[in-house]
Amino acid sequence: MKFKSLINDTLQEAFNKINIAPELITVSDASKPEFGDFQYNGIMAIAKKLGSNPRDIASLLVDNIHSDMISKVEVAGPGFVNIHIDNSWLGNQVTNIFKSENFTIEKNQNPKTVLIDYSGPNMAKEMHVGHLRSTIIGDSLANLFEFLGENVIRQNHIGDWGTQFGMLIAYLEEVQQNSNFDELKNLENFYKLAKKRFDEDVAFANKAREYVVKIQSGDKHCLELWQKFINISLSHCDEVYEKLGINLTKDNVRAESFYNDLLPIIISKLEASGLLKISDGAKCVFLPNSETPIIVQKSDGGYLYATTDLAAINYRNDILKVDRVCYVVDARQSEHFSGVFWVAKESGLCKQDVLLEHIAFGTMMDKSGKPFKTRDGGTVKLVDLLDEAIVxxxxxxxxxxxxxxxxxxxxxxxxxxxxVKYSDLSINRESNYIFDWDKMLSFDGNTSLYMQYAYARIQSILNKFDSEIFGNIELQSDIEHKLAIMLLGFEDILNRAANDATPHTITSYLYDLATIFMRFYEQSPILKDDIPTDIKMSRLMLSSITARTIKKGLEILGIEVVDRL
RNA sequence: GCGUUCGUAGCUCAGCUGGAUAGAGCACUCGCCUUCUAAGCGAGCGGUCUCAGGUUCGAAUCCUGACGGACGUACCA
Structure with missing residues (x-):
């Protein structure tokens, strides 16, 4: 249920009655328990505009609010409006949620096409911790949009094209002949060995360079080798996705190479738009208020990643008809994306009303605040990190x-x-975050284990009871009231998380919910003998909805629950 | 140099579409298990929201500047 919208609507009706048209009504959570459940702070601004006394307007408004949803509204302080939600109305609403398959959340009736571009591993290297955040943030966003009923396209924009592949393919051919094919099992090492050959052997280096040209011009033999290499690399990724529980398959791959044929077309489109300038022999687009341009074609004729990104945007706009694209990529590329987005819109490669967003995230740091590395300073393989987490x-x-x-x-x-997922998703994605094993696997505070524990406790009760739950929820205490308010706010939170593309709003909500449940659990016995049936049922329902909300919330984040802990 | 971004309790982080006395967890001090999972709950301690101005009835939140950190800064991705 869109809880806050309902309250906003009620306020809007009251405003209509007193002939005042506020710009936008948004109630917020009450800042203190004694202020009720929600508060509206907009009166002061309205009063100032009208040149009248805020308390007078607030009183007038309050007198015109009539709804069975609200038990009490009052004016406080300079003109705050404090709203108390009616317990019997609230009880009915949560009872409806209990009976509903989907938390009374309706799928979006006018779904938008939302494309999430995430993970994006480089085929020349094994997935490392740098790919973790993009992969799990992107996946959770895709899950979220899907749950809300949007038409979601997941895309894995893998790095499978470029100069380094000539070297790798040449080396692959060499080791294949030596029937030493196993080396590919360790991609990191394979890359190092190839690089070593490249640096030490001039003949090999020349061959590698030839191969780059051959691949890009469609040489059959080289393309076969390249394809073989990519397939093996992708299988490595699939193993990681499988282990991580990520909803990405080979079908979601739209690699850089996919856009290769489009690149010359993009250049001519840019030329036609009049944005293209030649500077030092390279084809560039200059941005307003910036001296450094976006280079789309090098002086030697080669294309760059900005060109590929523009081609991808154009493809997504023209063919996939997207309404919104979320690029889940490291914050360090924010300037790149703002430039590319500007060019795409300005040149008409992408419609003006398509929402292009860089879903930026910070770097993973170790406990001492330095970038997360292995003891000898190398990158940490993602597989190793996950295995350690399990141990x-x-x-x-x-x-x-x-x-x-x-x-x-x-x-x-x-x-x-x-x-691993929870500790990452629970942090505001834009800041760097400190990776700490101890905190990650702690039961205290906003952690996955606290959530799992709350869920397991509820399951334990439900399993013990093990018969039909019936009746209506009747809220007996402040804590039950608070719990019901939280449960009813689930949809609002999901929408906010989707709008802002911030998974951590979901974890914060779940943590608050679990905390309130724990308090409810401490003070409201459920299965004790002397509890009357109607109260027992009511409390069982509240517990059950809480468990389902936790489970669904975690599921959207890509996290599984356990029944026992 | 220029640009982006961040600066909230000893530590890790919420809060930022401007609202009432700035919130959690950890750590520290205390209390609660014959009763549904004590990996829990409650209480206490802890703050010049980096600093200085500005806008406003009202600023952690918006604007400007300073200081400090991270990142980026034309033919890599």
Whole structure:
């Protein structure tokens, strides 16, 4: 349910009655419990505009609010409007959620086509921690938009084109002849060996350069080798996606090479738009207020990543008919994207009303605040990081004991991977974040384990009860009231997370929800003998909805729950 | 140099479409298990929201500047 919109509408009706037209009504959560559930702060601004007393207007407004949703509205301070939600109305609404398959959240009736461009590994290298954030933030956004009913296109813009591939293909051909094919299993090493050959052997280097030209001009033999290399690299990625539980398959791949044939067309389109200038022999587009241009074609005729990005935008605009594109890419590329977006719009490669967004994220740091590296300063392979997370998760659970070996393996995997994802998604994506194993696998505070624990506790109750739950929710206390308010706010939160492309608004919400549930759990016994049936049912329903909300929220983030912990 | 971005409790972070006394977790001090999972809950301690101006009835939030950090800065992606 769009809870806040409903309240906004109620206020709007009251404003209509008193002939005042506010610009935009947005109630916010009450800043203090004694102020009720929601507050409206817009009166002061309106009063100033009208030149009248805010308290007078507020009183007039309050007198004209009539809704069974609201039990009490009052004017406070200089002209705040404090809104209290009616308990029996609220109880009915959460009962509806209990009965609903989908939390009474309706799919968007006019779905937009939203393309999420994420993960984007480089085929010449194994996936490392640098790919983690793009992959899980992008995947969670795609899940979110899908849940809200948008038409989602997931795309993996893999780096499979460019000069380095000549070297790799030449080397691949060499080792294939030596029947030493296993080397490809370790991509990092393969790259290093190829580079070594390239640096040490002039003949090999020349061959590598030839191969670049051959691939790009469509030489059959070279393309076959290239394809073989890409397939193997992609399989490495698939293993990681599988382990991480990411919804990306080979079908989602739209590689750089995919746009190769479009590149000359982009140049001529840019020429036609009149934006293209030649500077030092390179074809460039100059941006307003910037001295450094975007180069789309090098002086030697080669194309650059900006050209590929423009081709991708053009393809997405013309063929895929997108309404919104989210580029989930490192914040360091923000200038690149703002430039490319400007060119795309200015040149007409992309319609004006398509929303092009750089979903930027910060760098992963270690505990001392330096970029996350291995002990000897190398990049950390993503597979290694995930495996370590699972091992550490196992240690954490083992302290608690009494699980069968088989169960513990499964638990460790779910919890370890979930913890990696949660700790990343729970941070405002734009800032750098400190990767800390201990915090990640802690049960305290806004962590995945606290959430898992809350969920498991509820499952334990529901399993114990194990019969039909019926009746209506009747809210008995402040904490039950608060819990119901939270549960009803789920859709608002999801919409906000989708609008701002901020998964961490979901984790914050889930943490608040779980915290309130824990308090409810402490003070409201459910299955004790002396609890009357109607209260028992009411509390079971509240618990059940809480569990389902936690599960759905985590599912959107790409995190699985466990029933026992 | 120029540009982008960040600066909130000892630490890790919320809050930022301007609203009432700035919130969590960790750490530290205390209290609560014969009763649904104590990996929990409650209480306390801890702040010049980097600094200086400005706009406003009202600023952590918006604007300007300074200081400090990160990143970027034409033929790599």
């Amino acid at each position: 550490r998760a196992k240690d954490t659970i083992n302290d608690r004991a009494n699980f069968a070996d088989e169960e513990i393996e499964k638990l460790a995997k779910t919890i370890g991977i979930g913890a």
